[in-house]
Amino acid sequence: GAVVSQHPSRVICKSGTSVKIECRSLDFQATTMFWYRQFPKQSLMLMATSNEGSKATYEQGVEKDKFLINHASLTLSTLTVTSAHPEDSSFYICSARQGAQRSQHFGDGTRLSIL
Amino acid sequence: QKEVEQDPGPLSVPEGAIVSLNCTYSNSAFQYFMWYRQYSRKGPELLMYTYSSGNKEDGRFTAQVDKSSKYISLFIRDSQPSDSATYLCAMSDFNTGKLIFGQGTTLQVKP
Numbered sequence: 001g002a003v004v005s006q007h008p009s010r011v012i013c014k015s016g017t018s019v020k021i022e023c024r025s026l027d028f029q030a031t032t033m034f035w036y037r038q039f040p041k042q043s044l045m046l047m048a049t050s051n052e053g054s055k056a057t058y059e060q061g062v063e064k065d066k067f068l069i070n071h072a073s074l075t076l077s078t079l080t081v082t083s084a085h086p087e088d089s090s091f092y093i094c095s096a097r098q099g100a101q102r103s104q105h106f107g108d109g110t111r112l113s114i115l
Numbered sequence: 116q117k118e119v120e121q122d123p124g125p126l127s128v129p130e131g132a133i134v135s136l137n138c139t140y141s142n143s144a145f146q147y148f149m150w151y152r153q154y155s156r157k158g159p160e161l162l163m164y165t166y167s168s169g170n171k172e173d174g175r176f177t178a179q180v181d182k183s184s185k186y187i188s189l190f191i192r193d194s195q196p197s198d199s200a201t202y203l204c205a206m207s208d209f210n211t212g213k214l215i216f217g218q219g220t221t222l223q224v225k226p
Contacts, residue, residue, distance in 0.1 A: 006158070032212070041123070043203060043216040044159070093158050102147040102207045104214055106158035 003027050004096050006107025014115055015086060021079045021110045023094030029074040030096035034104060035067070038091045050077045084114045118142050121204055121217030130226050134191040138204035138217045141185065145206040145215075148180050150189045153201045153219065162202075163189065194224045 003026040011019050023033055031052050036044040048069050050056045056069035066088075068080040077096075081088055091111050095104035121138045128134055136150075147166055151159035163178035165171045165187075171178045179188040187206075191198055204217040 002161075004158075034214075043218045044214075046213060049213070091156075095158075097212070102212060102214075103149050103161055103164045105161060106151075108158045109156070111156065 002105040004107040033077040125221040144208035147207040
Protein backbone atom coordinates (compact mmCIF):
# COMPACT_ATOMS: atom_id res chain seq x y z
CA GLY A 1 0.00 0.00 0.00
CA ALA A 2 0.82 3.74 0.06
CA VAL A 3 2.01 3.97 -3.53
CA VAL A 4 2.86 7.35 -5.05
CA SER A 5 3.25 7.67 -8.80
CA GLN A 6 5.19 10.53 -10.35
CA HIS A 7 5.19 11.34 -14.06
CA PRO A 8 7.17 11.92 -16.19
CA SER A 9 10.35 10.31 -14.92
CA ARG A 10 12.59 12.21 -17.31
CA VAL A 11 12.23 15.48 -19.18
CA ILE A 12 14.67 17.15 -21.54
CA CYS A 13 13.59 20.44 -23.03
CA LYS A 14 14.77 23.78 -24.29
CA SER A 15 15.25 26.86 -22.16
CA GLY A 16 12.06 28.90 -21.85
CA THR A 17 9.74 25.87 -21.90
CA SER A 18 7.24 25.27 -19.11
CA VAL A 19 7.21 21.74 -17.70
CA LYS A 20 4.42 20.07 -15.72
CA ILE A 21 5.10 17.20 -13.32
CA GLU A 22 2.27 15.10 -11.88
CA CYS A 23 2.16 13.34 -8.54
CA ARG A 24 -0.59 10.85 -7.74
CA SER A 25 -1.38 8.82 -4.66
CA LEU A 26 -2.67 5.56 -6.11
CA ASP A 27 -4.21 3.74 -3.16
CA PHE A 28 -4.85 6.37 -0.53
CA GLN A 29 -6.13 9.90 -0.18
CA ALA A 30 -3.44 12.47 0.44
CA THR A 31 -4.60 15.67 2.05
CA THR A 32 -1.03 16.92 2.03
CA MET A 33 1.60 16.54 -0.63
CA PHE A 34 5.15 17.86 -0.67
CA TRP A 35 7.54 18.85 -3.42
CA TYR A 36 11.28 18.46 -3.00
CA ARG A 37 14.35 19.18 -5.04
CA GLN A 38 17.49 17.08 -4.80
CA PHE A 39 20.92 17.93 -6.13
CA PRO A 40 23.51 15.19 -6.80
CA LYS A 41 24.85 13.60 -3.62
CA GLN A 42 22.77 15.94 -1.49
CA SER A 43 19.71 15.52 0.62
CA LEU A 44 16.16 16.50 -0.20
CA MET A 45 15.30 20.18 -0.02
CA LEU A 46 11.66 20.96 0.65
CA MET A 47 10.25 23.42 -1.86
CA ALA A 48 6.59 23.61 -0.88
CA THR A 49 3.76 21.98 1.00
CA SER A 50 0.52 21.46 -0.86
CA ASN A 51 -2.86 20.98 0.81
CA GLU A 52 -5.86 19.85 -1.20
CA GLY A 53 -8.10 22.73 -2.15
CA SER A 54 -5.86 25.50 -0.84
CA LYS A 55 -2.80 27.44 -1.91
CA ALA A 56 0.59 25.86 -1.48
CA THR A 57 2.97 27.05 1.20
CA TYR A 58 6.41 27.75 -0.20
CA GLU A 59 9.70 27.53 1.65
CA GLN A 60 11.88 30.58 1.96
CA GLY A 61 13.78 31.31 -1.24
CA VAL A 62 11.44 29.33 -3.52
CA GLU A 63 9.73 31.49 -6.13
CA LYS A 64 5.99 30.77 -6.17
CA ASP A 65 5.59 32.28 -9.63
CA LYS A 66 8.35 30.09 -10.96
CA PHE A 67 7.16 26.84 -9.40
CA LEU A 68 3.37 26.66 -9.68
CA ILE A 69 1.72 24.03 -7.52
CA ASN A 70 -1.85 22.83 -7.85
CA HIS A 71 -3.52 20.27 -5.57
CA ALA A 72 -6.98 19.98 -7.06
CA SER A 73 -7.93 16.59 -5.65
CA LEU A 74 -7.04 14.25 -2.82
CA THR A 75 -4.97 12.10 -5.17
CA LEU A 76 -3.29 14.56 -7.51
CA SER A 77 -0.83 17.42 -7.17
CA THR A 78 1.07 19.07 -10.02
CA LEU A 79 4.22 21.14 -10.14
CA THR A 80 4.76 23.38 -13.15
CA VAL A 81 8.21 24.84 -13.70
CA THR A 82 7.50 27.96 -15.72
CA SER A 83 9.92 29.31 -18.30
CA ALA A 84 12.55 26.82 -17.22
CA HIS A 85 16.24 27.69 -17.46
CA PRO A 86 19.35 25.51 -17.17
CA GLU A 87 19.72 26.34 -13.47
CA ASP A 88 16.33 24.69 -12.90
CA SER A 89 17.80 21.36 -13.99
CA SER A 90 17.48 19.01 -11.04
CA PHE A 91 15.77 15.94 -9.61
CA TYR A 92 12.27 16.83 -8.41
CA ILE A 93 10.50 14.46 -6.03
CA CYS A 94 6.99 14.56 -4.66
CA SER A 95 5.67 12.88 -1.57
CA ALA A 96 2.28 12.34 -0.01
CA ARG A 97 1.17 11.99 3.56
CA GLN A 98 -1.66 9.69 4.54
CA GLY A 99 -4.06 11.10 7.11
CA ALA A 100 -2.47 12.11 10.40
CA GLN A 101 0.69 10.06 9.91
CA ARG A 102 4.01 11.89 10.02
CA SER A 103 5.79 9.67 7.53
CA GLN A 104 5.69 10.50 3.82
CA HIS A 105 5.59 8.23 0.81
CA PHE A 106 7.63 9.30 -2.16
CA GLY A 107 7.31 9.11 -5.89
CA ASP A 108 10.26 8.00 -8.00
CA GLY A 109 11.18 11.53 -8.99
CA THR A 110 11.48 13.48 -12.22
CA ARG A 111 14.86 14.25 -13.68
CA LEU A 112 14.57 17.60 -15.42
CA SER A 113 17.24 18.74 -17.85
CA ILE A 114 16.98 22.16 -19.45
CA LEU A 115 19.22 22.73 -22.45
CA GLN B 116 24.97 23.90 12.62
CA LYS B 117 22.56 21.75 10.64
CA GLU B 118 19.47 20.51 12.43
CA VAL B 119 20.27 16.95 11.39
CA GLU B 120 23.79 15.63 10.95
CA GLN B 121 24.56 12.45 9.05
CA ASP B 122 27.91 11.18 7.85
CA PRO B 123 27.69 10.90 4.05
CA GLY B 124 30.22 8.06 3.90
CA PRO B 125 30.66 6.20 1.64
CA LEU B 126 30.52 3.11 3.79
CA SER B 127 31.74 -0.15 2.27
CA VAL B 128 31.21 -3.49 4.00
CA PRO B 129 31.44 -7.18 3.02
CA GLU B 130 28.29 -9.19 2.52
CA GLY B 131 26.93 -10.53 5.80
CA ALA B 132 28.32 -7.71 7.92
CA ILE B 133 26.30 -5.76 10.45
CA VAL B 134 25.87 -2.16 9.33
CA SER B 135 25.37 0.75 11.70
CA LEU B 136 24.07 4.05 10.37
CA ASN B 137 23.62 7.08 12.60
CA CYS B 138 22.20 10.58 12.81
CA THR B 139 22.34 13.27 15.43
CA TYR B 140 19.96 16.17 15.77
CA SER B 141 19.69 19.39 17.68
CA ASN B 142 15.97 20.20 17.77
CA SER B 143 14.23 18.85 20.87
CA ALA B 144 10.87 19.34 19.14
CA PHE B 145 11.53 16.39 16.85
CA GLN B 146 9.19 13.61 17.90
CA TYR B 147 8.97 11.32 14.89
CA PHE B 148 11.92 9.53 13.35
CA MET B 149 12.23 7.75 10.05
CA TRP B 150 14.75 5.95 7.92
CA TYR B 151 14.46 5.96 4.16
CA ARG B 152 16.39 3.98 1.57
CA GLN B 153 17.06 5.58 -1.79
CA TYR B 154 18.39 3.73 -4.79
CA SER B 155 20.09 5.68 -7.56
CA ARG B 156 17.63 7.71 -9.66
CA LYS B 157 14.68 6.63 -7.51
CA GLY B 158 12.60 8.24 -4.81
CA PRO B 159 13.17 7.43 -1.11
CA GLU B 160 11.44 4.35 0.27
CA LEU B 161 10.27 4.30 3.87
CA LEU B 162 12.06 1.61 5.89
CA MET B 163 11.35 2.40 9.53
CA TYR B 164 9.11 4.81 11.42
CA THR B 165 9.44 5.33 15.16
CA TYR B 166 8.03 7.70 17.72
CA SER B 167 9.44 6.91 21.11
CA SER B 168 12.89 6.19 22.46
CA GLY B 169 13.92 2.57 22.27
CA ASN B 170 14.28 -0.08 19.61
CA LYS B 171 12.02 -1.17 16.78
CA GLU B 172 12.79 -4.25 14.75
CA ASP B 173 11.57 -5.24 11.28
CA GLY B 174 13.26 -8.24 9.74
CA ARG B 175 16.97 -7.49 9.31
CA PHE B 176 16.48 -3.84 10.24
CA THR B 177 16.51 -2.33 13.73
CA ALA B 178 15.88 1.33 14.40
CA GLN B 179 17.07 2.82 17.66
CA VAL B 180 16.14 6.20 19.11
CA ASP B 181 17.78 7.89 22.08
CA LYS B 182 15.99 11.18 22.65
CA SER B 183 18.11 12.10 25.67
CA SER B 184 21.23 12.04 23.49
CA LYS B 185 19.43 13.23 20.34
CA TYR B 186 20.83 10.27 18.47
CA ILE B 187 19.19 7.74 16.19
CA SER B 188 20.59 4.62 14.55
CA LEU B 189 19.67 2.05 11.95
CA PHE B 190 21.22 -1.39 12.13
CA ILE B 191 21.19 -3.80 9.20
CA ARG B 192 21.97 -7.43 10.01
CA ASP B 193 23.30 -9.93 7.47
CA SER B 194 23.78 -7.18 4.91
CA GLN B 195 23.22 -8.07 1.26
CA PRO B 196 24.49 -6.50 -1.97
CA SER B 197 20.89 -5.44 -2.62
CA ASP B 198 21.14 -3.22 0.48
CA SER B 199 23.61 -1.01 -1.41
CA ALA B 200 21.88 2.36 -1.53
CA THR B 201 21.78 5.75 0.17
CA TYR B 202 20.13 5.75 3.59
CA LEU B 203 18.49 8.96 4.75
CA CYS B 204 17.37 9.69 8.26
CA ALA B 205 14.43 12.04 8.59
CA MET B 206 12.63 13.61 11.51
CA SER B 207 9.53 15.63 12.07
CA ASP B 208 8.28 17.84 14.83
CA PHE B 209 4.68 17.76 15.95
CA ASN B 210 3.93 21.35 15.01
CA THR B 211 5.02 21.74 11.41
CA GLY B 212 4.79 18.17 10.14
CA LYS B 213 7.70 18.87 7.80
CA LEU B 214 10.42 16.30 7.42
CA ILE B 215 14.00 17.36 7.95
CA PHE B 216 16.43 15.02 6.25
CA GLY B 217 20.01 14.13 6.95
CA GLN B 218 22.45 14.28 4.07
CA GLY B 219 22.25 10.54 3.54
CA THR B 220 24.88 7.81 3.94
CA THR B 221 25.93 5.88 0.85
CA LEU B 222 26.32 2.18 1.63
CA GLN B 223 27.99 -0.41 -0.56
CA VAL B 224 27.77 -4.08 0.35
CA LYS B 225 30.36 -6.09 -1.53
CA PRO B 226 29.65 -9.74 -2.47
